[in-house]
Amino acid sequence: MNTITFDGNCPQCKLYDELHQMRKNDKFWECPNCSLQILIEKENASILRFRGSGDLKMNFKGYSGVVPMQETGIDTYSNGVQILTSKYLIEYLLFKVEQKPKYSIDNLKNTYEDYRFRGMDAEPYLIQSHHFRIDFDNEEIEDILGLRDKDRNLSN
Numbered sequence: 001m002n003t004i005t006f007d008g009n010c011p012q013c014k015l016y017d018e019l020h021q022m023r024k025n026d027k028f029w030e031c032p033n034c035s036l037q038i039l040i041e042k043e044n045a046s047i048l049r050f051r052g053s054g055d056l057k058m059n060f061k062g063y064s065g066v067v068p069m070q071e072t073g074i075d076t077y078s079n080g081v082q083i084l085t086s087k088y089l090i091e092y093l094l095f096k097v098e099q100k101p102k103y104s105i106d107n108l109k110n111t112y113e114d115y116r117f118r119g120m121d122a123e124p125y126l127i128q129s130h131h132f133r134i135d136f137d138n139e140e141i142e143d144i145l146g147l148r149d150k151d152r153n154l155s156n
């Protein structure tokens with residue numbers, strides 16, 4: 001199992017093999033591509049649940065450390081849960097962190113239903129599917145959706 005860490009590059013974009021060095025906004029580090037925000041506190045990178053506004057400082061200097069990542073609660077404070085694997089990071093990003101508007105779990109779901117059950121074009125779904133690296137026609141998705149349902153106290 002590979003343990004993942006924060007090294008100044010956006011951990012979400014890294015999942016798609018894109019390197020985007022996070023930049024300082026007012027208080028946090030923010031990704032110029034997907035607006036994910038990170039707060040460095042006590043040698044940990046806390047991934048915030050809400051996205052930044054793209055208000056990045058002009059004097060560009062990236063974060064230069066390598067630190068473990070952790071979740072934050074709704075209150076933006078660390079909840080002490082460490083993010084150690086890509087799989088866990090994906091689940092956290094999908095179900096806890098505010099989505100980038102163009103790509104969202106709702107868009108993923110809706111475009112899938114359109115293509116699968118309403119006979120519409122598959123391409124919008126494939127774009128979402130590629131972004132999240134999730135294919136509903138693949139069995140692994142059931143585990144992830146099961147976790148989400150458990151998290152939200154939904155039945156199957």
Ligand SMILES: [Zn+2]
Nearest residue numbers: 010013031034
């Ligand atoms: Zn990013």
